Amino acid sequence: MSRKLxxxxxxxxxxxxxxxSIFILGLIVxxxxxxxxxxxxxxxVKDFIFGNEWYPTYNPPDFGIWPLIVGSIxxxxxxxxxxxxxxxxxxxxxSEIAPPLMKEILxxxxxxxxxxxxxxxxxxxxxxxxxWLQETFDLPTGLNIVNVSIILxxxxxxxxxxxxxxxxxxVPREFKEASYALGATRFETIAKVIVPAALSGISTAxxxxxxxAIGETMVVLMVAGGAAAIPESIFDSVRPMPASIAAEMGExxxxxxxxxxxxxxxxxxxxxTLFFNLxxxxxxxxxxxxxxxxx
Numbered sequence: 574m575s576r577k578l579x580x581x582x583x584x585x586x587x588x589x590x591x592x593x594s595i596f597i598l599g600l601i602v603x604x605x606x607x608x609x610x611x612x613x614x615x616x617x618v619k620d621f622i623f624g625n626e627w628y629p630t631y632n633p634p635d636f637g638i639w640p641l642i643v644g645s646i647x648x649x650x651x652x653x654x655x656x657x658x659x660x661x662x663x664x665x666x667x668s669e670i671a672p673p674l675m676k677e678i679l680x681x682x683x684x685x686x687x688x689x690x691x692x693x694x695x696x697x698x699x700x701x702x703x704x705w706l707q708e709t710f711d712l713p714t715g716l717n718i719v720n721v722s723i724i725l726x727x728x729x730x731x732x733x734x735x736x737x738x739x740x741x742x743x744v745p746r747e748f749k750e751a752s753y754a755l756g757a758t759r760f761e762t763i764a765k766v767i768v769p770a771a772l773s774g775i776s777t778a779x780x781x782x783x784x785x786a787i788g789e790t791m792v793v794l795m796v797a798g799g800a801a802a803i804p805e806s807i808f809d810s811v812r813p814m815p816a817s818i819a820a821e822m823g824e825x826x827x828x829x830x831x832x833x834x835x836x837x838x839x840x841x842x843x844x845x846t847l848f849f850n851l852x853x854x855x856x857x858x859x860x861x862x863x864x865x866x867x868x
Contacts, residue, residue, distance in 0.1 A: 605843060609836035612636065621837060627801040627812075629821070629831040636834045638841065640803045644811030645845070647804065648797065649787040651722035652729055656786070657779050659726070660733025664775075667734075668741040669763050680738070687731035695795030698724045703796065710808060716798040718807045724792050729782035736781065740774020741767060773857045780853035784846050790815040814842045 612621065616636045624637015667679050702723060703715030744767050752762040768775070798810020801817065812820075818835050825831040 602843070605836060605839055609833060609838075609840040612830060612833035612837045615830050616834075621834075622841065625803065627817070629825070629834055634830060636830070638814065638817075638834075638838050640801050641812055641814045641817050641838065642841065643803050644797070644801075645787055645813035645815070645842070648718055648721050648725060648793065648811065648813055649783055651718060651807070652725035652786045653779070653783050655722060655726035656729040656733055656782055660730045660778065660782060661737050661775060663730070664734045664737035664741055664778075665763060665768070668738050669759070669767060683731050683734050685731075686727065687735070689728075691728065691789060691791040692795070694724050694727060695792045698792065698796035706808075712808050714798060714810060716796050717810050718797075718804060721793055721797040721811075721813075724796055725786040725789060728789060728792065729786050732785050733778045733782040736778035737771070737775045740771040740778065743774070744770045773859075776856040777853045780849050780856065784849035784853075787813075787849070788815060788842065788846050790819050794819050814838050818842075 616624075621636055621638060622642070623639050624635065625639050626635035626637045627640060628635040663679070663683060667676050667683075671679060698720050699716070702720050705715070706712060706717070706720055707715035748766050748770055749762055752766045757765070793813045794816040797813060797816055799812050799816065799820065800810035801812045802809075804811050818838055821831070822835050825835055
Protein backbone atom coordinates (compact mmCIF):
# COMPACT_ATOMS: atom_id res chain seq x y z
CA MET A 574 0.00 0.00 0.00
CA SER A 575 1.45 3.31 -1.07
CA ARG A 576 2.05 6.16 1.35
CA LYS A 577 -0.37 8.43 -0.51
CA LEU A 578 -3.14 5.83 -0.25
CA UNK A 579 -2.53 5.46 3.49
CA UNK A 580 -2.81 9.22 3.95
CA UNK A 581 -6.11 9.26 2.02
CA UNK A 582 -7.53 6.43 4.15
CA UNK A 583 -6.46 8.08 7.42
CA UNK A 584 -7.86 11.42 6.26
CA UNK A 585 -11.21 9.85 5.40
CA UNK A 586 -11.34 8.01 8.76
CA UNK A 587 -10.79 11.27 10.65
CA UNK A 588 -13.40 12.96 8.47
CA UNK A 589 -15.88 10.16 9.24
CA UNK A 590 -15.31 10.51 13.00
CA UNK A 591 -15.79 14.27 12.73
CA UNK A 592 -19.08 13.76 10.87
CA UNK A 593 -20.27 11.25 13.47
CA SER A 594 -19.49 13.71 16.28
CA ILE A 595 -21.35 16.53 14.53
CA PHE A 596 -24.29 14.23 13.78
CA ILE A 597 -24.57 13.10 17.42
CA LEU A 598 -24.37 16.67 18.71
CA GLY A 599 -27.01 17.68 16.17
CA LEU A 600 -29.33 14.94 17.42
CA ILE A 601 -28.86 16.12 20.99
CA VAL A 602 -29.76 19.70 20.03
CA UNK A 603 -32.80 18.54 18.05
CA UNK A 604 -34.00 16.44 21.00
CA UNK A 605 -33.47 19.38 23.38
CA UNK A 606 -35.55 21.73 21.25
CA UNK A 607 -38.21 19.12 20.52
CA UNK A 608 -38.81 18.54 24.22
CA UNK A 609 -38.46 22.19 25.27
CA UNK A 610 -40.49 24.14 22.73
CA UNK A 611 -43.96 22.74 23.71
CA UNK A 612 -43.87 24.72 26.99
CA UNK A 613 -44.31 27.93 24.98
CA UNK A 614 -47.84 26.83 24.11
CA UNK A 615 -48.61 27.28 27.82
CA UNK A 616 -46.47 30.30 28.70
CA UNK A 617 -45.01 33.05 26.54
CA VAL A 618 -41.27 33.34 25.97
CA LYS A 619 -41.23 36.67 27.82
CA ASP A 620 -43.04 35.31 30.89
CA PHE A 621 -40.88 32.18 30.88
CA ILE A 622 -37.54 34.01 30.78
CA PHE A 623 -38.43 37.09 32.84
CA GLY A 624 -41.00 35.63 35.23
CA ASN A 625 -40.02 35.85 38.90
CA GLU A 626 -41.94 32.80 40.13
CA TRP A 627 -40.79 29.21 39.63
CA TYR A 628 -43.49 26.94 41.05
CA PRO A 629 -43.98 24.25 38.38
CA THR A 630 -46.03 21.94 40.63
CA TYR A 631 -48.53 24.54 41.88
CA ASN A 632 -52.08 24.78 40.58
CA PRO A 633 -51.91 26.85 38.47
CA PRO A 634 -48.13 26.46 37.94
CA ASP A 635 -45.65 29.31 37.48
CA PHE A 636 -42.83 28.83 34.98
CA GLY A 637 -40.66 31.93 35.45
CA ILE A 638 -36.94 31.11 35.31
CA TRP A 639 -35.56 34.62 35.87
CA PRO A 640 -34.38 33.74 39.44
CA LEU A 641 -32.61 30.69 37.99
CA ILE A 642 -30.89 32.80 35.32
CA VAL A 643 -29.86 35.43 37.89
CA GLY A 644 -28.52 32.69 40.16
CA SER A 645 -26.44 31.20 37.34
CA ILE A 646 -25.01 34.57 36.31
CA UNK A 647 -24.20 35.67 39.88
CA UNK A 648 -22.34 32.51 40.87
CA UNK A 649 -20.47 32.56 37.55
CA UNK A 650 -19.40 36.19 38.02
CA UNK A 651 -18.25 35.67 41.60
CA UNK A 652 -16.43 32.47 40.63
CA UNK A 653 -14.71 34.39 37.83
CA UNK A 654 -13.61 37.15 40.23
CA UNK A 655 -11.77 34.45 42.18
CA UNK A 656 -10.65 32.15 39.37
CA UNK A 657 -9.43 34.63 36.74
CA UNK A 658 -6.67 36.28 38.85
CA UNK A 659 -5.58 32.91 40.27
CA UNK A 660 -5.60 31.20 36.88
CA UNK A 661 -3.87 33.94 34.89
CA UNK A 662 -1.28 34.82 37.54
CA UNK A 663 -0.43 31.16 38.14
CA UNK A 664 0.00 30.73 34.38
CA UNK A 665 2.34 33.74 34.23
CA UNK A 666 4.35 32.42 37.17
CA UNK A 667 4.65 28.92 35.73
CA SER A 668 5.48 30.11 32.23
CA GLU A 669 7.84 33.01 32.92
CA ILE A 670 9.03 33.11 36.52
CA ALA A 671 9.12 29.67 38.14
CA PRO A 672 12.38 27.68 38.17
CA PRO A 673 12.30 24.50 36.04
CA LEU A 674 11.85 22.24 39.09
CA MET A 675 8.98 24.32 40.47
CA LYS A 676 7.38 24.41 37.02
CA GLU A 677 7.49 20.62 36.80
CA ILE A 678 5.68 20.41 40.14
CA LEU A 679 3.09 23.19 39.82
CA UNK A 680 1.83 22.50 36.30
CA UNK A 681 0.81 18.86 36.97
CA UNK A 682 -0.68 19.82 40.34
CA UNK A 683 -2.90 22.52 38.79
CA UNK A 684 -3.94 20.24 35.95
CA UNK A 685 -4.67 17.51 38.52
CA UNK A 686 -7.42 19.75 39.93
CA UNK A 687 -9.26 19.35 36.63
CA UNK A 688 -9.42 15.62 37.25
CA UNK A 689 -11.16 15.94 40.61
CA UNK A 690 -14.77 14.72 40.37
CA UNK A 691 -17.23 17.54 40.85
CA UNK A 692 -19.10 15.49 43.45
CA UNK A 693 -15.94 15.40 45.59
CA UNK A 694 -15.62 19.18 45.45
CA UNK A 695 -19.32 19.50 46.21
CA UNK A 696 -18.92 17.21 49.21
CA UNK A 697 -16.01 19.35 50.41
CA UNK A 698 -18.21 22.43 50.09
CA UNK A 699 -20.99 20.79 52.10
CA UNK A 700 -18.91 19.21 54.85
CA UNK A 701 -16.03 21.67 55.31
CA UNK A 702 -16.76 25.04 53.73
CA UNK A 703 -20.47 25.34 54.57
CA UNK A 704 -20.07 24.81 58.37
CA TRP A 705 -17.10 27.22 58.40
CA LEU A 706 -19.05 29.96 56.61
CA GLN A 707 -22.07 29.38 58.83
CA GLU A 708 -20.05 29.63 62.04
CA THR A 709 -17.73 32.44 60.96
CA PHE A 710 -20.39 34.79 59.60
CA ASP A 711 -23.27 33.64 61.83
CA LEU A 712 -25.44 32.55 58.90
CA PRO A 713 -28.60 30.42 58.89
CA THR A 714 -26.94 28.19 56.26
CA GLY A 715 -23.52 27.84 54.71
CA LEU A 716 -24.96 26.70 51.39
CA ASN A 717 -24.95 30.01 49.57
CA ILE A 718 -23.45 32.11 46.79
CA VAL A 719 -20.05 32.46 48.46
CA ASN A 720 -19.72 28.72 48.97
CA VAL A 721 -20.65 27.72 45.45
CA SER A 722 -18.54 30.52 43.94
CA ILE A 723 -15.41 29.31 45.75
CA ILE A 724 -15.95 25.73 44.64
CA LEU A 725 -16.69 26.74 41.05
CA UNK A 726 -13.54 28.90 41.07
CA UNK A 727 -11.49 25.88 42.10
CA UNK A 728 -12.97 24.01 39.16
CA UNK A 729 -12.35 26.85 36.68
CA UNK A 730 -8.74 27.59 37.69
CA UNK A 731 -7.19 24.58 35.88
CA UNK A 732 -8.93 25.50 32.60
CA UNK A 733 -7.89 29.15 32.79
CA UNK A 734 -4.36 28.40 33.98
CA UNK A 735 -3.62 25.63 31.50
CA UNK A 736 -4.88 27.46 28.39
CA UNK A 737 -3.28 30.74 29.49
CA UNK A 738 0.04 29.01 30.14
CA UNK A 739 -0.02 27.46 26.67
CA UNK A 740 -0.76 30.89 25.17
CA UNK A 741 2.11 32.50 27.08
CA UNK A 742 4.47 29.68 26.13
CA UNK A 743 3.63 30.12 22.44
CA VAL A 744 4.78 33.76 22.39
CA PRO A 745 7.84 33.86 20.08
CA ARG A 746 11.14 33.90 21.93
CA GLU A 747 12.27 36.79 19.74
CA PHE A 748 9.74 39.08 21.45
CA LYS A 749 11.29 38.45 24.85
CA GLU A 750 14.87 38.74 23.62
CA ALA A 751 14.10 42.03 21.85
CA SER A 752 12.51 43.42 25.02
CA TYR A 753 15.50 42.45 27.16
CA ALA A 754 17.87 43.86 24.52
CA LEU A 755 16.11 47.23 24.85
CA GLY A 756 16.78 47.24 28.57
CA ALA A 757 13.37 46.16 29.88
CA THR A 758 13.16 44.33 33.18
CA ARG A 759 11.52 40.92 33.55
CA PHE A 760 8.36 42.51 34.96
CA GLU A 761 8.19 45.06 32.11
CA THR A 762 8.72 42.31 29.55
CA ILE A 763 5.93 40.20 31.04
CA ALA A 764 3.48 43.09 31.47
CA LYS A 765 4.12 44.98 28.22
CA VAL A 766 5.28 42.30 25.77
CA ILE A 767 4.43 38.72 26.70
CA VAL A 768 0.93 39.19 28.18
CA PRO A 769 -0.29 41.50 25.36
CA ALA A 770 1.07 39.05 22.77
CA ALA A 771 -0.78 36.17 24.47
CA LEU A 772 -3.95 38.15 25.17
CA SER A 773 -5.91 36.18 22.58
CA GLY A 774 -5.28 32.87 24.33
CA ILE A 775 -5.72 34.35 27.81
CA SER A 776 -9.07 35.91 26.88
CA THR A 777 -10.23 32.61 25.41
CA ALA A 778 -9.15 30.82 28.59
CA UNK A 779 -11.16 33.23 30.75
CA UNK A 780 -14.33 32.88 28.66
CA UNK A 781 -14.05 29.07 28.56
CA UNK A 782 -13.49 29.03 32.33
CA UNK A 783 -16.69 31.06 32.81
CA UNK A 784 -18.56 28.71 30.48
CA UNK A 785 -17.25 25.80 32.53
CA ALA A 786 -18.62 27.40 35.68
CA ILE A 787 -22.05 28.33 34.33
CA GLY A 788 -22.66 24.82 33.00
CA GLU A 789 -21.60 22.93 36.13
CA THR A 790 -24.36 20.80 37.65
CA MET A 791 -23.30 18.69 40.61
CA VAL A 792 -21.52 21.40 42.59
CA VAL A 793 -24.34 23.95 42.30
CA LEU A 794 -26.86 21.23 43.16
CA MET A 795 -24.97 20.36 46.35
CA VAL A 796 -23.80 23.71 47.74
CA ALA A 797 -25.86 26.54 46.19
CA GLY A 798 -28.72 26.10 48.65
CA GLY A 799 -31.54 25.51 46.16
CA ALA A 800 -33.62 28.65 46.75
CA ALA A 801 -35.41 29.63 43.52
CA ALA A 802 -35.48 33.33 44.40
CA ILE A 803 -33.50 36.41 43.42
CA PRO A 804 -30.76 36.83 46.07
CA GLU A 805 -30.40 40.01 48.10
CA SER A 806 -26.88 39.37 49.42
CA ILE A 807 -23.88 37.17 48.65
CA PHE A 808 -24.80 34.94 51.60
CA ASP A 809 -28.23 34.04 50.20
CA SER A 810 -28.99 30.66 48.69
CA VAL A 811 -29.67 30.41 44.97
CA ARG A 812 -30.72 27.79 42.45
CA PRO A 813 -28.83 28.06 39.14
CA MET A 814 -30.36 26.52 36.05
CA PRO A 815 -28.29 23.30 35.98
CA ALA A 816 -29.21 22.59 39.62
CA SER A 817 -32.90 23.06 38.92
CA ILE A 818 -32.80 20.70 35.94
CA ALA A 819 -30.89 18.02 37.85
CA ALA A 820 -33.03 18.29 40.98
CA GLU A 821 -36.44 18.22 39.29
CA MET A 822 -36.09 16.16 36.12
CA GLY A 823 -36.47 12.87 37.99
CA GLU A 824 -39.73 14.05 39.59
CA UNK A 825 -41.34 15.67 36.55
CA UNK A 826 -43.99 13.47 34.85
CA UNK A 827 -42.97 12.50 31.32
CA UNK A 828 -44.10 15.01 28.68
CA UNK A 829 -45.81 17.18 31.31
CA UNK A 830 -45.57 20.98 31.30
CA UNK A 831 -43.02 20.71 34.11
CA UNK A 832 -40.98 18.29 32.00
CA UNK A 833 -41.06 20.59 28.96
CA UNK A 834 -40.20 23.62 31.14
CA UNK A 835 -37.03 21.91 32.36
CA UNK A 836 -35.97 21.19 28.79
CA UNK A 837 -36.73 24.80 27.87
CA UNK A 838 -34.47 25.83 30.77
CA UNK A 839 -31.80 23.64 29.18
CA UNK A 840 -32.37 25.52 25.92
CA UNK A 841 -31.70 28.83 27.66
CA UNK A 842 -28.56 27.38 29.25
CA UNK A 843 -27.51 26.10 25.82
CA UNK A 844 -27.81 29.58 24.30
CA UNK A 845 -25.90 31.19 27.19
CA THR A 846 -23.07 28.68 26.86
CA LEU A 847 -23.08 29.13 23.07
CA PHE A 848 -22.86 32.89 23.62
CA PHE A 849 -19.77 32.45 25.80
CA ASN A 850 -18.12 30.25 23.19
CA LEU A 851 -18.91 32.71 20.39
CA UNK A 852 -17.38 35.52 22.46
CA UNK A 853 -14.26 33.41 23.03
CA UNK A 854 -13.97 32.71 19.31
CA UNK A 855 -14.51 36.39 18.43
CA UNK A 856 -11.97 37.63 20.97
CA UNK A 857 -9.43 35.05 19.84
CA UNK A 858 -9.85 36.02 16.19
CA UNK A 859 -9.88 39.76 16.94
CA UNK A 860 -6.68 39.76 18.95
CA UNK A 861 -4.94 37.57 16.38
CA UNK A 862 -5.84 40.11 13.68
CA UNK A 863 -4.61 42.98 15.85
CA UNK A 864 -1.41 41.13 16.65
CA UNK A 865 -0.68 40.27 13.03
CA UNK A 866 -1.43 43.86 12.01
CA UNK A 867 0.98 45.19 14.64
CA UNK A 868 3.73 42.88 13.46
